[in-house]
Amino acid sequence: MRPGLTAKLFLAMLTVAVFTVLAMGVAARLSFDRGFLGYLAEQETERMQTGASSLATAYREHGSWDFLRNNPHAWLEAMRPGHFSGLPPPHAVDDQDQPGDPRERPPESSPPGQDDHPPPALPPMDAPSSISVLTGTDFRFALLDAQSRLLFGNSAAVTAMHSVKQAIVVNGRAVGWLVMLPLRDVTAAGDLRFERGQYRASWIIGVSALVLAALLAIWLARTLLTPVHRIAKATHALAEGNYTIRVEAIAHDDLGQLARDFNQLAVALEKNQRTRRQFVADISHELRTPLAIMRGELEALEDGVRRFDQEAIASLHAEVGMLSKLIDDLYQLSLADVGTMIYRKVELDLPKLLEGVADTFRERLRRADVDLQLNLPAIPVPVHADEGRLHQLFVNLFENSARYTDAGGVLRVSCRIMADSAVVDLMDSAPGVAEADLQRLFERFYRTESSRNRASGGAGLGLAISRAIVEAHHGKIDAHPSPLGGLWLTVRLPLENA
Incomplete structure (x- = not known):
């Protein structure tokens, strides 16, 4: 052994x-x-x-x-x-x-x-x-x-x-x-007696020193290695799937830091396990809903309960579109997770890009009775970014406000330069988001319990994709309560010459 x-x-x-x-x-x-x-x-x-x-x-x-x-x-x-x-x-x-x-x-x-x-x-x-x-x-x-x-x-x-x-x-x-x-x-x-006495004393001292060293070695071995044994035992439990295991970290030395790092790893793995399970459950739910609607529509048409007319085709087309968008969003997130999302970065003018996205949503916002207010600088704001990905980012943000803002509300979009960053603010009116939910808006499939839920459409993936795009451009996106009563999203992107 x-x-x-x-x-x-x-x-x-x-x-x-x-x-x-x-x-x-x-x-x-x-x-x-x-x-x-x-x-x-x-x-x-x-x-x-x-x-x-x-x-x-x-x-x-x-x-x-x-x-x-x-x-x-x-x-x-x-x-x-x-x-x-x-x-x-x-x-x-x-x-x-x-x-x-x-x-x-x-x-x-x-x-x-x-x-x-x-x-x-x-x-x-x-x-x-x-x-x-x-x-x-x-x-x-x-x-x-x-x-x-x-x-x-x-x-x-x-x-x-x-x-x-x-x-x-x-x-x-x-x-x-x-x-x-x-x-x-x-x-x-x-002198022979003196020499023998010296040897005898040396042997006694040597043996005593060895016994003391052995006792000290046993104490040090147990003291130093007991935390290591605890961490090793906890590691075996963690490898077997017990993510709730923790190690008591008392010391403030390297072994104590190792125990604290192990606990952080266990917490991260436990959180990832919960997230994975929740993600699978959310995916199943999001895929099941449009498929159930489509199956109901088709059975109604097959049984003659509903006539096969333009309205039935439009309903089926809407559900297929929602299912396609969900699958496309999941695909985008999978690319972001493995770092294979393609970016072709060039110099572009950020206000001009925002103006183009606003023109796309202007008519839709007018029909929803939401006033679109643009406050863009007259001078160019150059950023080094992928134009297609930034367009996708701001489409998701405009879509979020257009979908959840109540009729008679306001969507205010502004662009400004702060230090070495270009800052884009999107503020909308009611309904708002609770303070406790703001930091979770960018989680996958997360929707608040207010009127910003699936009844208005969406699977809760748009803001998660938006955060992945911003981080890929070395920027940052934050959520705050809007002075207009709704949600205030802030996007910071590094300037092209920064």
Whole structure:
């Protein structure tokens, strides 16, 4: 079974934590080995040179090494840092003054009785284990005479493979050797415990960090991915057709914005579903009505109830015309929806176009007792548009007013220039449209509950087609209450030179 998003995020965060802990452990180890131990190595070299200089001064004062025999305090005093601070610095015993192997030099006479007394015993190596003791004279150093015989100090320093030797030179002659046990050997007991303690502490810290990182990764994975799981679950429901599903959007981050976008998508799909169902119902109704009338007329003619005369033919022709217009309007809307409505835009004079449409409706409006008032500018108003589509647009608007305006009313048409747009206003008289219905006038098949309904004719598609034409010309159409008591339609089209 493939791991989910939560498991992947948890493993990714845990892997990063593991590599981080390992990298910190390696870095700490390298820092300890190269930093701390390197620092001690530098200190031990300086300490050895200082000790050799101090012992050379002490030998010069006493004339031999007898002062050290059976006198550990003298050895400690001689090796104490700074005891002979007023004497020449360590460079007085530079390596260039050191002879080769002391066994190659002529033997030096030993003081009487030197071999009769063994060198004093030192404390055991596993005594104190602190760094200050590990680097002191108790364990680190041994003093040899000119014949490399042990006089005082740690005998292990003489036999150690990597011991460091420093000649003690007095008056140009090597009178002894100072041998220092390497730090790696002297710390074999005490520092081993210190090193193990450091490793143990590092492991405890590392494991604790990994446990904490695992807990934090689990919390973050659940916190971050819980909204994602909710959105994924809601998406599955939406894909199955449940458009009422919503996701709670609490956070104000990217996931919260994603939830809000999902809710907007669900709302749009729910609205589209309702619109589609309503559209199908409206289409069925609009097609059924003229077909029912035609079928009734034909049955009446067939049964002899109605005579086949000019009046019957005119009635059938009117219904066929209404059906044809409805089908043509639906076709126009389908073209607008898929963006395939053809536009051949040229420069044309808008007032001249309005004058031509007004002439077409002038006689019809006169018979309906509607006064047509034109207020058009004398100068040209150029627009870049498709002449046929604009003609269709204003025919629909004139048709809307001619069909719904009461007898004795007024239709006032004006054209003006505002900023970079040409504005056409069509105001008619009563009946008016309720304020709540104004923004829905451009919806398909929408008709108000007032006298502007199907009793006056029309399927409610003319204004929807008009809006599609205006928007295709990058314009805007709005509806407002008319000062004359009816409807005020405003069309804004960009000027040709805008």
